[in-house]
Amino acid sequence: MLLRIENLNKSFGGLRAVKDFNLVIQEGELCGLIGPNGAGKTTVFNLITGFYKPDSGRIIFNNQDITNLLPHEIVRLGISRTFQNIRLFNNLTVFENIISAFNYQLDYSNISSIFRSKNFKEKEKAIKEKAYQFLKLFELEKRTSLLAKNLPYGEMRKLEIARALALNPKLLLLDEPSCGMTINETLALMDLIKFIKEKFNLTILIIEHQMRVIMGLCERIVVMDFGEIIAEGSPQEIQNNPKVIAAYLGREYAYH
Amino acid sequence: MINLYLIKIFSYACCITISALGLNLIYGYTGLFSLGHAAFMGIGAYLSALITKSFCQYGYLIYFLAIILSTIFTFLISYLIAIPILKLKSDYLGIATLGFGIIVKVLLDNSDKIFPQMGGSRGMLAIPNFTNLPIAFFSLILVIIIMRNLIFSKFGRSLLAIREDENAAYALGINVYKQRLLSFALGCAFAGFSGSLYAHLYCFLHPSNFDFLRSIDLMLIIVLGGLGSMSGTIIAAFLWVFILEGLRIILPQAILDWRLVIYPLLLILLMLLRPQGIFGNKEILWLKEKILKKCY
Numbered sequence: 001m002l003l004r005i006e007n008l009n010k011s012f013g014g015l016r017a018v019k020d021f022n023l024v025i026q027e028g029e030l031c032g033l034i035g036p037n038g039a040g041k042t043t044v045f046n047l048i049t050g051f052y053k054p055d056s057g058r059i060i061f062n063n064q065d066i067t068n069l070l071p072h073e074i075v076r077l078g079i080s081r082t083f084q085n086i087r088l089f090n091n092l093t094v095f096e097n098i099i100s101a102f103n104y105q106l107d108y109s110n111i112s113s114i115f116r117s118k119n120f121k122e123k124e125k126a127i128k129e130k131a132y133q134f135l136k137l138f139e140l141e142k143r144t145s146l147l148a149k150n151l152p153y154g155e156m157r158k159l160e161i162a163r164a165l166a167l168n169p170k171l172l173l174l175d176e177p178s179c180g181m182t183i184n185e186t187l188a189l190m191d192l193i194k195f196i197k198e199k200f201n202l203t204i205l206i207i208e209h210q211m212r213v214i215m216g217l218c219e220r221i222v223v224m225d226f227g228e229i230i231a232e233g234s235p236q237e238i239q240n241n242p243k244v245i246a247a248y249l250g251r252e253y254a255y256h
Numbered sequence: 257m258i259n260l261y262l263i264k265i266f267s268y269a270c271c272i273t274i275s276a277l278g279l280n281l282i283y284g285y286t287g288l289f290s291l292g293h294a295a296f297m298g299i300g301a302y303l304s305a306l307i308t309k310s311f312c313q314y315g316y317l318i319y320f321l322a323i324i325l326s327t328i329f330t331f332l333i334s335y336l337i338a339i340p341i342l343k344l345k346s347d348y349l350g351i352a353t354l355g356f357g358i359i360v361k362v363l364l365d366n367s368d369k370i371f372p373q374m375g376g377s378r379g380m381l382a383i384p385n386f387t388n389l390p391i392a393f394f395s396l397i398l399v400i401i402i403m404r405n406l407i408f409s410k411f412g413r414s415l416l417a418i419r420e421d422e423n424a425a426y427a428l429g430i431n432v433y434k435q436r437l438l439s440f441a442l443g444c445a446f447a448g449f450s451g452s453l454y455a456h457l458y459c460f461l462h463p464s465n466f467d468f469l470r471s472i473d474l475m476l477i478i479v480l481g482g483l484g485s486m487s488g489t490i491i492a493a494f495l496w497v498f499i500l501e502g503l504r505i506i507l508p509q510a511i512l513d514w515r516l517v518i519y520p521l522l523l524i525l526l527m528l529l530r531p532q533g534i535f536g537n538k539e540i541l542w543l544k545e546k547i548l549k550k551c552y
Binding site: 091114 | 438
């Protein structure tokens with residue numbers, strides 16, 4: 001298995017945001033994480049990526065305990081993420097956004113960049129070429145010199161996903177990628193997710209509110225409510241699960 | 257006579273530019289709000305002056321050694337200071353650096369208790385005059401080259417990423433805290449470097465040359481030139497020095513002190529008309545990054 005989460009707990013003051021959370025993700029899976037607002041889905045993401053420290057429990061990625069690692073260390077092991085509210089570097093160009101993702105893969109020292117050594121020049125040139133190929137793959141090559149904040153919404157999402165993929169991850173965490181999108185943009189996004197999963201041989205965990213996306217993409221769905229997993233299974237199983245319907249629509253709709 | 261005066265002013269402008277470039281690295285590129293930059297200039301200035309004054313028989317040799325030593329010392333001190341205070345963000349960091357600036361000023365005011373030759377609040381006298389125009393100018397060019405080469409490397413890109421969005425920078429595998437420390441210490445080392453040039457230019461140091469108001473002056477320069485623009489900082493620093501001095505010549509004796517009113521007025525006007533500073537975050541000429549043609 002690629003990722004194993006064991007008995008994860010996290011509280012904010014008196015609120016237990018995540019309670020005894022257990023999850024196993026196999027390599028090559030596309031797993032959906034759903035639940036009503038405030039169920040603790042994003043908290044789980046923040047715990048996996050090291051932005052929050054769990055109160056108790058363990059997170060094991062690729063046979064390595066990553067529970068107490070810092071965010072940048074976890075990224076380097078191969079987990080990258082996108083954010084619910086798009087976090088691009090707004091005042092940098094599209095090209096600069098992508099190329100900053102290659103930073104940690106560049107091994108030259110600051111001294112060699114001061115002296116513009118041969119090593120520096122070669123690595124910089126290679127990385128710029130790679131960044132350009134990346135933009136081309138995502139059909140953003142016409143936008144390279146545009147500031148990220150001036151992109152249309154759908155392309156902002158695309159750039160954020162592209163930037164996350166430039167980190168060369170094994171596991172990609174997508175936090176509500178279709179949030180705020182029109183139907184056409186959503187359909188394009190679904191194609192994009194299928195495409196990158198094949199192309200980069202990825203394992204994906206996705207938080208999503210739009211049922212169209214989640215039912216269309218995921219092989220397995222995990223449902224959270226009040227910090228706990230209330231159901232787990234294939235899209236069909238989840239759709240007919242009374243607990244899930246109760247969580248989303250209220251008790252009286254579930255058992256009539 | 258006027259020629260000598262001009263040369264002095266020009267050398268002074270070079271010093272100020274070096275210091276401002278350091279602050280631009282800290283605030284303009286990394287987004288760390290620092291109000292204590294002049295204090296680091298003071299540390300460099302006093303330390304190097306102390307060294308050259310004590311061993312002045314060695315001439316230029318000790319001068320260059322003093323510059324190098326005080327630059328390294330400023331780097332180390334600012335690195336140590338930064339370890340606790342860089343846990344703070346934005347305005348809070350500003351207050352903490354402001355506090356540090358005041359501490360340094362008070363220490364310098366009372367320095368004669370320990371080192372009598374530092375003069376305390378009476379000022380440090382009779383520092384050998386080693387800095388001349390070629391040295392100041394060459395130092396400036398050197399600093400610009402170092403800055404430019406650092407900015408257009410992975411280091412510079414990680415600083416920009418941190419400035420734009422800290423969390424996204426973390427998510428890209430950037431060690432935010434470490435890069436911030438390095439940027440802060442490097443910027444302060446430039447200040448220490450410029451301070452040691454300055455000390456041997458005017459041959460007289462006074463703690464009030466490195467107080468809070470001097471830090472504000474540097475902050476004004478980089479905001480005026482455009483945050484995150486080396487070209488802007490260089491031009492704004494020279495403009496700032498020459499306008500202040502130029503007004504001294506132009507204005508009649510009776511209203512000479514009004515120059516300190518005129519230049520803030522210019523500032524307010526510029527901020528109203530061009531809030532992003534003279535250059536925004538653009539660069540000119542050779543300071544631009546070399547880019548792959550087909551990428552743009």
